[in-house]
Amino acid sequence: MGPLLMTPISDNSTAFLIASAIKVLVFFGVYLVTVAMLTLAERKVSAWIQDRHGPNRTGPGGLLQPAADGLKNFMKEELSPGAGNTILFSLAPAIAFSTAMISWAVIPFAAPVPTPWGVMSLAIADLPVGFIFTLAIASLGVFGITLAGWSSNNKYSLLGGLRSSAQMISYEIAMGMSVIPVLLLAGNVTLGTIINQQVTGGWNILNLTFAFLTFLISAFAETNRLPFDLPEAESELVAGYHTEYSSMKFSMFFIAEYANMLTASGLMATLFLGGWDIPFTAWDNGEPSVLKTVLTLVSFALKTGFFLFLYMWIRWTLPRFRYDQLMSLGWRFLLPVSLGYIVLIATTLLVLQLLGIQAGVLQTGILFVLNVIVLVLMFVVFDRGRLLSPTTSKMSAAEMLRLRSLDRAGSALVPSARPESGMGD
Amino acid sequence: MGTFYTVHFWLFSALAIVAALAMVTRRNPVAAALWLVNVMFALAALYVMLGAHFLGAAQVLVYAGAIMVVFVFVVMLLNLGENDVQERRSMGAAAASSLLGGVLAAELLYVIRSQPLNDSVLQPVDNDAMAPMANSLFTENLVAFEVTSVLLLVAVIGAVVLAKRGKVAGEART
Numbered sequence: 001m002g003p004l005l006m007t008p009i010s011d012n013s014t015a016f017l018i019a020s021a022i023k024v025l026v027f028f029g030v031y032l033v034t035v036a037m038l039t040l041a042e043r044k045v046s047a048w049i050q051d052r053h054g055p056n057r058t059g060p061g062g063l064l065q066p067a068a069d070g071l072k073n074f075m076k077e078e079l080s081p082g083a084g085n086t087i088l089f090s091l092a093p094a095i096a097f098s099t100a101m102i103s104w105a106v107i108p109f110a111a112p113v114p115t116p117w118g119v120m121s122l123a124i125a126d127l128p129v130g131f132i133f134t135l136a137i138a139s140l141g142v143f144g145i146t147l148a149g150w151s152s153n154n155k156y157s158l159l160g161g162l163r164s165s166a167q168m169i170s171y172e173i174a175m176g177m178s179v180i181p182v183l184l185l186a187g188n189v190t191l192g193t194i195i196n197q198q199v200t201g202g203w204n205i206l207n208l209t210f211a212f213l214t215f216l217i218s219a220f221a222e223t224n225r226l227p228f229d230l231p232e233a234e235s236e237l238v239a240g241y242h243t244e245y246s247s248m249k250f251s252m253f254f255i256a257e258y259a260n261m262l263t264a265s266g267l268m269a270t271l272f273l274g275g276w277d278i279p280f281t282a283w284d285n286g287e288p289s290v291l292k293t294v295l296t297l298v299s300f301a302l303k304t305g306f307f308l309f310l311y312m313w314i315r316w317t318l319p320r321f322r323y324d325q326l327m328s329l330g331w332r333f334l335l336p337v338s339l340g341y342i343v344l345i346a347t348t349l350l351v352l353q354l355l356g357i358q359a360g361v362l363q364t365g366i367l368f369v370l371n372v373i374v375l376v377l378m379f380v381v382f383d384r385g386r387l388l389s390p391t392t393s394k395m396s397a398a399e400m401l402r403l404r405s406l407d408r409a410g411s412a413l414v415p416s417a418r419p420e421s422g423m424g425d
Numbered sequence: 426m427g428t429f430y431t432v433h434f435w436l437f438s439a440l441a442i443v444a445a446l447a448m449v450t451r452r453n454p455v456a457a458a459l460w461l462v463n464v465m466f467a468l469a470a471l472y473v474m475l476g477a478h479f480l481g482a483a484q485v486l487v488y489a490g491a492i493m494v495v496f497v498f499v500v501m502l503l504n505l506g507e508n509d510v511q512e513r514r515s516m517g518a519a520a521a522s523s524l525l526g527g528v529l530a531a532e533l534l535y536v537i538r539s540q541p542l543n544d545s546v547l548q549p550v551d552n553d554a555m556a557p558m559a560n561s562l563f564t565e566n567l568v569a570f571e572v573t574s575v576l577l578l579v580a581v582i583g584a585v586v587l588a589k590r591g592k593v594a595g596e597a598r599t
Contacts, residue, residue, distance in 0.1 A: 025591055085453070085455070085532045086455075088455070088456075088459075114567070128478045128479075129478045129479055129482040129555075132479065132482040132483070133482050133484055134485065135490075136482045136483075136485040136486035136489075137485070139485075139486055139489075139490025139491060139494070140485070140489060140490050142490075142494050143459075143462070143494065143497070146494065146497055146498065146501070147455075147459075147497075149501075150455060150497075150501045158501065161501070162498065162501065165494055165497075166498075169491065170493060172490075172491075188555065188556075189555055254457075292479070341598075360431065
């Protein structure tokens with residue numbers, strides 16, 4: 001960003017308070033509508049992938065389908081398990097949804113907008129802890145699912161809840177580790193600094209391609225989306241943690257899933273695709289104006305939309321992982337490899353600093369070449385389809401024998417997972 | 426420090442105390458654990474009001490988000506009923522824990538009263554939550570920091586050793 005001629009709005013406390021209140025209210029409305037439209041988008045994308053029409057009866061092109069679904073869910077009979085814990089049973093869906101929404105608070109979704117009272121940053125709360133805040137709030141999301149499983153007093157729900165806590169805690173670590181190279185490059189944890197670094201030093205998807213991939217995988221596991229939707233694997237657990245839920249409470253979990261996707265997509269766009277930055281021009285990083293704010297908002301929405309589409313694309317393409325595959329991918333692959341990658345990037349940055357190479361095209365080029373080397377080594381030399389693609393490639397004879405012996409020993413291995421058949425359609 | 430600050434200070438302090446009381450009086454272990462999460466949250470809010478943004482976020486991330494999730498996880502796996510907890514309650518345990526808590530509170534009060542707090546500790550840091558903390562950790566207190574991480578490493582290795590021992594015994598049985 002160039003030098004700001006106007007003072008930030010936070011210097012004027014009354015204007016700051018009013019601006020924050022407006023931001024929260026507008027954001028709340030936009031976020032909820034987006035989440036509702038995402039449920040429609042998911043069905044449209046799945047229909048497109050499966051060569052169907054998808055919902056097209058309610059409103060023009062099916063646009064009012066989410067409203068109809070919401071109304072239907074409110075009208076349905078609400079059941080709650082007799083022997084369960086009623087308070088926690090009601091609280092769980094609310095926790096699941098609100099944590100997803102609160103994590104969004106620190107993500108700047110457009111360039112700062114000038115107002116008569118000063119320049120207003122377009123993140124709801126421009127906290128100095130930035131990304132750590134997102135991690136902290138996201139780590140609470142697991143409570144919603146775990147409590148839902150426990151308070152239902154149902155063994156399938158409990159198993160779903162336990163799976164989710166194990167899965168989300170495991171992948172949270174990999175997720176945090178894969179962001180550390182981003183923080184190393186930016187030199188700070190606020191998302192504003194990370195965007196500014198990408199404006200001058202190139203997008204992090206080029207600088208840190210490998211971290212991007214590990215973050216992407218962790219984000220899929222954190223949001224419980226296919227291929228990692230083990231907590232609600234309906235071929236094994238009826239419907240997992242929300243087996244006992246009905247009516248609007250069930251719908252809340254559905255909304256929470258899409259809210260989580262939206263937040264994760266926004267985060268990926270910010271950390272790796274330059275946030276609201278418009279590529280190939282420095283025009284949007286100069287003095288703030290309303291036009292720039294609108295265009296950068298469009299840029300951010302497109303990037304977020306890309307990740308949302310990727311989520312849906314992958315859901316309707318890949319089959320579910322087995323539980324032991326999920327855990328070994330998280331602990332035995334992602335975590336050690338991310339740790340090694342942190343060391344590699346830190347060393348490279350130190351060497352570049354000693355050589356006097358500043359952030360720019362040359363630095364991005366060097367880092368990108370390094371990433372390509374790491375990726376080729378990872379997929380071709382070290383892995384060879386052993387850990388990363390056991391669902392698609394042929395299993396080696398020795399591995400098959402090992403798994404069979406495990407099965408005979410009475411371990412709870414599930415033979416194979418079927419692709420999901422479309423929940424909620 | 427205007428009314429806004431004062432109101433929120435009292436709000437979060439009251440929340441912390443009420444949640445702590447609820448936590449020790451609940452019979453259901455899951456409910457008690459969740460009240461403890463509330464205590465953590467109120468404390469995190471107080472840290473943030475003191476300008477310690479990183480400490481507040483770390484409090485939520487580490488205690489509320491990680492440790493308490495594992496607590497709830499274990500409680501659910503053990504599936505302790507209210508009766509099991511009731512059997513473990515006794516006047517002796519209550520008296521001993523009250524005594525220990527009282528001693529701790531007295532010590533803290535004594536330390537706070539005996540020497541005035543360093544004002545620089547209470548100064549909010551300008552919009553950079555990490556650099557002062559990192560500087561302190563990696564220069565002045567490097568040895569303590571490294572020793573703490575070794576301590577954590579020992580705990581992790583201990584867990585691995587325990588898990589391995591169980592596995593070897595299980596293989597011998599089959």
